[in-house]
Amino acid sequence: MTARNPGWFSLLLVLVIMSCTIMPIATPGAKAPPGVTTTPGVTPTGASATPAVKATPSANASQDVAVSRLARIANPQVVKSEQDDLSAGNRAFSADIYQKLRAQDGNLIFSPYSISLALAMTYGGAQAETARQMAGAMHFSLPVERLHPAFNALDLYLESLGNPGSDKQKTPSGESGQDFQLSIANSIWGQKDFGFLPAYLDLLAQNYGAGLRLVDFAGAPEPSRQVINAWVSQQTKDRIKDLFPQGTIDENTRLALVNAIYFKASWLNAFYDTNTSDGIFNLKDGGQVKVPMMVSGSAASSYEQGDGFQAVELPYLGETTRMVVVLPDEGQFDAFEAGLTAEKLDQILNGLSGTEIELTLPKFKIESSFNLSETLAGMGMPDAFDSSKADFSGMDGQRDLFISQVVHKAYVSVDEKGTEAAAATGVAVGATAIQNPAVLIVNRPFLFFIYEQKSGTILFAGRVMDPAK
Secondary structure: OEOOOOEEEEEEEEEEEEOOOOOOOOOOOOOOOOOEEEEEOOOOOOOOOOOOOOOOOOOOOOOEEEEEOOOOOOOOOOOHHHHHHHHHHHHHHHHHHHHHHOOOOOOEEEOHHHHHHHHHHHHOOOOHHHHHHHHHHHOOOOOHHHHHHHHHHHHHHHHHOOOOOOHHHOOOOOOOOOOEEEEEEEEEEEEOOOOOOHHHHHHHHHHHOOOEEEEOOOOOHHHHHHHHHHHHHHHOOOOOOOOOOOOOOOOOEEEEEEEEEEEEEEEOEOOOHHHOEEEEEEOOOOOEEEEEEEEEEEEEEEEEEEOOEEEEEEEEOOOOEEEEEEEEOOOOHHHHHHOOOHHHHHHHHHHOEEEEEEEEEEOEEEEEEEEOHHHHHHOOOHHHHOOOOOOOHHHHOOOOOEEEEEEEEEEEEEOOOEEEEEEEEEEEEEOOOOOOOEEEEOOOOEEEEEEEOOOOEEEEEEEEOOOOO
C-alpha cells in the first residue's frame, strides 16, 4: 500500500572563506574586477535556484551581486563513465569519513554528498599541491575540467527529481508524487570590492548556478551574518536558524559558499501508527532501552542477508531515493563497522533483491555536530589548512587564503510518516523471490544510508546506537 504521509529531509551545507590577516579593501565605489558586473538586488544569471534574499531589518549589508557573464550550463555534456566516477568517489569518501567519525560515542548522522559538493566549489580555486591533496582526500578522480561539469550534471539530475509532475516522482500507478520534493540551491557571499578572479566566478556560475552576492564583511560583519542566516533559514524552510552564531562572521571574512538541499518525501510503503508499540532495543554495552517500534506488516521491499549482516531497503515515494538499514549480526557491530569500506558499501547496495519482508524498526531522532578540520586534514589534505602552504590563488590570484575550519551539523528524525533531516557544514578559509516473508527485527545498533538509486549518490549516512537518546 502506498504511503501518503509526508516526511522530510533538509540538508544545508555552508562554506565560509575567511582571512587570518586583514586584506586591503578598495575604497567605496571601486570598480569590480574585469569581466564582472554588479547589479543591486538582482539574482545572478544562472542562479535561479537561489532567489535574492531580503535583508532582515537589522541587516544593512549590501545586496549587490557580482554577476558572471556566463549562465549556468543547463545541459552539461557528461558521459556516463564520468558520472559513475563522481558517484563512486562520493561513496568512497562516505566510507572514509565514516571511519573517521565513528570514533565518537553514540549516534551519528552526516551528509557526505553535501560536504563533497561544497568542498568542490572550494576546490575550484585550489592550485598545485593543495589541489592535488584535496582531490585525493575527496576522491575527485576526474580531471578538474571534467569534475565541475560532472557535479553540475548530477545536481541538475537530482533537482529534476523534484520537479512538479516529473515522471521520476510518480507512483507505480502513475499518480503525481505530491509528497516528494527535492531542491538544490547554491549561493556565494563575497566581500565587496575584493578582487575575486572572473574565471573563478565563471566556474561557479556555469557549474553550480551561483552568483556572487556582495556584502560588507569588513565594515558590517554582523549585518552580513544576519543576511546569510536569513538565506539559510529560507532555503531550509526554517529548519535551520541562526546557523552562524555571533562572532563566526567577522571583519576578516572574505567569502562564504553556501549549498542548501531540501528533500521532502513519504515512505512508499507505510508504517501505520496503530502498529507502533513500545519494544526493547538492546544496547551494545548489554543494557536495554524501551522505545517505540514501528512495524511495516508484510510488504514488497529489497532485502539482503550477507556475511555478518542483514540489510533492507526502504523506498520513498517515487522510488528514486531510498533508505538502506544495515543490521550487523549480534555481537559483531564493532567488527562490521570497522570493516566498512567503499567496496563493502557497494556490495551491500548491489546485493539487495526484491522480496516480501516484515520489518520492525525503532523510531529515532539524531543530532550530530563535528569540527571536520582535523578530520579532513588527516584524510590527506593538510596543506589546505596551513596558512604557509595553502594555495587558493585560483580565487583571487594571490596565495593568501587557507581553510581555517570546517564545521558540520546534521539532524535526522524517522517515524511512521517518513524522514526529516537537516545538516550544516561551515568551512572557514583564511588569507595568506521468497515463498514466506523475511522477518527483520531491528532491535540492536544499526547503520543507515539514504541514497539516490540511479546515480548511486549517498545523501546521508549514519548509525543508531541508542534510539532513546
